[in-house]
Amino acid sequence: xxxxxxxxxxxxxxxxxxxxxxxxxxxxxxxxxxxxxxxxxxxxxxxxxxxxxxxxxxxxxxxxxxxxxxxxxxxxxxxxxxxxxxxxxxxxxxxxxxxxxxxxxxxxxxxxxxxxxxxxxxxxxxxxxxxxxxxxxxxxxxxxxxxxxxxxxxxxxxxxxxxxxxxxxxxxxxxxxxxxxxxxxxxxxxxxxxxxxxxxxxxxxxxxxxxxxxxxxxxxxxxxxxxxxxxxxxxxxxxxxxxxxxxxxxxxxxxxxxxxxxxxxxxxxxxxxxxxxxxxxxxxxxxxxxxxx
Amino acid sequence: xxxxxxxxxxxxxxxxxxxxxxxxxxxxxxxxxxxxxxxxxxxxxxxxxxxxxxxxxxxxxxxxxxxxxxxxxxxxxxxxxxxxxxxxxxxxxxxxxxxxxxxxxxxxxxxxxxxxxxxxxxxxxxxxxxxxxxxxxxxxxxxxxxxxxxxxxxxxxxxxxxxxxxxxxxxxxxxxxxxxxxxxxxxxxxxxxxxxxxxxxxxxxxxxxxxxxxxxxxxxxxxxxxxxxxxxxxxxxxxxxxxxxxxxxxxxxxxxxxxxxxxxxxxxxxxxxxxxxxxxxxxxxxxxxxxxxxxxxxxxxxxxxxxxxxxxxxxxxxxxxxxxxxxxxxxxxxxxxxxxxxxxxxxxxxxxxxxx
Numbered sequence: 327x328x329x330x331x332x333x334x335x336x337x338x339x340x341x342x343x344x345x346x347x348x349x350x351x352x353x354x355x356x357x358x359x360x361x362x363x364x365x366x367x368x369x370x371x372x373x374x375x376x377x378x379x380x381x382x383x384x385x386x387x388x389x390x391x392x393x394x395x396x397x398x399x400x401x402x403x404x405x406x407x408x409x410x411x412x413x414x415x416x417x418x419x420x421x422x423x424x425x426x427x428x429x430x431x432x433x434x435x436x437x438x439x440x441x442x443x444x445x446x447x448x449x450x451x452x453x454x455x456x457x458x459x460x461x462x463x464x465x466x467x468x469x470x471x472x473x474x475x476x477x478x479x480x481x482x483x484x485x486x487x488x489x490x491x492x493x494x495x496x497x498x499x500x501x502x503x504x505x506x507x508x509x510x511x512x513x514x515x516x517x518x519x520x521x522x523x524x525x526x527x528x529x530x531x532x533x534x535x536x537x538x539x540x541x542x543x544x545x546x547x548x549x550x551x552x553x554x555x556x557x558x559x560x561x562x563x564x565x566x567x568x569x570x571x572x573x574x575x576x577x578x579x580x581x582x583x584x585x586x587x588x589x590x591x592x593x594x595x596x597x598x599x600x601x602x603x604x605x606x607x608x609x610x611x612x613x614x615x616x617x618x619x
Numbered sequence: 620x621x622x623x624x625x626x627x628x629x630x631x632x633x634x635x636x637x638x639x640x641x642x643x644x645x646x647x648x649x650x651x652x653x654x655x656x657x658x659x660x661x662x663x664x665x666x667x668x669x670x671x672x673x674x675x676x677x678x679x680x681x682x683x684x685x686x687x688x689x690x691x692x693x694x695x696x697x698x699x700x701x702x703x704x705x706x707x708x709x710x711x712x713x714x715x716x717x718x719x720x721x722x723x724x725x726x727x728x729x730x731x732x733x734x735x736x737x738x739x740x741x742x743x744x745x746x747x748x749x750x751x752x753x754x755x756x757x758x759x760x761x762x763x764x765x766x767x768x769x770x771x772x773x774x775x776x777x778x779x780x781x782x783x784x785x786x787x788x789x790x791x792x793x794x795x796x797x798x799x800x801x802x803x804x805x806x807x808x809x810x811x812x813x814x815x816x817x818x819x820x821x822x823x824x825x826x827x828x829x830x831x832x833x834x835x836x837x838x839x840x841x842x843x844x845x846x847x848x849x850x851x852x853x854x855x856x857x858x859x860x861x862x863x864x865x866x867x868x869x870x871x872x873x874x875x876x877x878x879x880x881x882x883x884x885x886x887x888x889x890x891x892x893x894x895x896x897x898x899x900x901x902x903x904x905x906x907x908x909x910x911x912x913x914x915x916x917x918x919x920x921x922x923x924x925x926x927x928x929x930x931x932x933x934x935x936x937x938x939x940x941x942x943x944x945x946x947x948x949x950x951x952x953x954x955x956x957x958x959x960x961x962x963x964x965x966x967x968x969x970x971x972x973x974x975x
Contacts, residue, residue, distance in 0.1 A: 373909065381698060382854050382905070382908040383907055384907065565665055567906060567910075568696065569661075570694075570705065572693060607691065607692050613711075616687065617708065
């Protein structure tokens, strides 16, 4: 693997704020050293339950926003839903509470070298990293359009930011409570055609990413356009040592390997992921034969 | 093992910088007793941003096999109270790529390497050991106890004869002068018997312990959380179990060096293992919680010795097995061949008449 210039740091930070946003929480942490280095698509790994707590595994969250200067020094904001005890603990933090954060981690979204038309697709709070990306793309002269989807209106994330930043925004909800009833992949073909998109960026649940990749691959009568997708795999450490967050990915040499989404991702080219084999080890993967002994 | 320990009052505690944390593991001296545990540090490189890896005892690399292995399907991990279950399945690049990339990186960066090897047969282990000849390896750890093997009933470390056969093959093929440690499973009836058989077969030391087998069930899906159903339990949840194993083996084999492993989270946890009989410790699951844990735990251990006025870590190995040390005031008469003092007899006590 090519080494990168990133230099993650572990910071004993301090909670600046925890805000409820629809069905989600947005936490801002004072953590100098992370903000300055963060590129869109990278994430932080957060320790929960304290130094003596019973929950040992770090929780990984896409970085939503950073401010590398200001009265508080560098701050990092991430978004989460309360799914279990760890995220419930996080939601219970208050301003000035200590919090241990490692970041920025992972490979960021690849950016077009030339100005391009970009469609950014977010599912639920998976949309969180797309706004930094939109900023960066617009600075480079790219056209940015958004497709945001969720189960219902309360689970759409970043609608106002998207409207402010993008040339257009399409919304979908499963229950039709906001925007079109349906999935992001239902409206994506039309958005790609209408905006003459060159590339799709996506972050959200795996099933959504798979559908987005299928649409991108079939765009323009099968010519296809590239999709950069940020995956959500369960991680224990976030830094590359635990080997739990693997998924089958096709390498430059055409071989499939079980690669770590924390250090080789979380952003992958959508056409490199073996979508149909997620949760399994394909029999043609490197080293799969040795497992059957 | 060593002479009596002088435990002084904190008034004349040793400055932390002067404390000797070095440890002798079967003839190889390491300047620090804290190592990363196999499978919890990859091959070290990923932890370099958070630790000075040259300063700790060394990196125990993820168990390497002859051929590349993809590992098991996901989910491979389940968080449990003060611990976790894993069923990674020994994912790895195989010995060739390991030597070319991982071991080379450790050597280029002056990090002491303890290479963990694992195989499916006695022959595998022998071949792996011979591949380490001429390589920059400080110590070899023989993983005969990984629970995530194909046939979980066939863990070498659960059988006295199989353990001995593997260890003998490794010792026979390994570079001479490089100690061979066998890493044992707690999932046995008598860990001392396994330890004894490994030592008899040529193991220079023992790594205690590997994970213990567990299961977690998702009450929503009503199915096991792990794709592999069972997984290895690690973390502070198993610390007393690990400590018991170190205690029993050290009591039975006091001259065999032990690397203590199991739920170590702080310097005081490490000290517990040393007092139970470990000459060094490995820290594993805590790294997932705190990637700078190896350096932190070494620092905390040093401070713990300073607080206790202990100059040398080696003096504490197995100390808890010995009777309590009484602190003697410095101005007390030195012990000599004085006659036994007469037994103390209480004087009769007279009571006042009770008040009306």
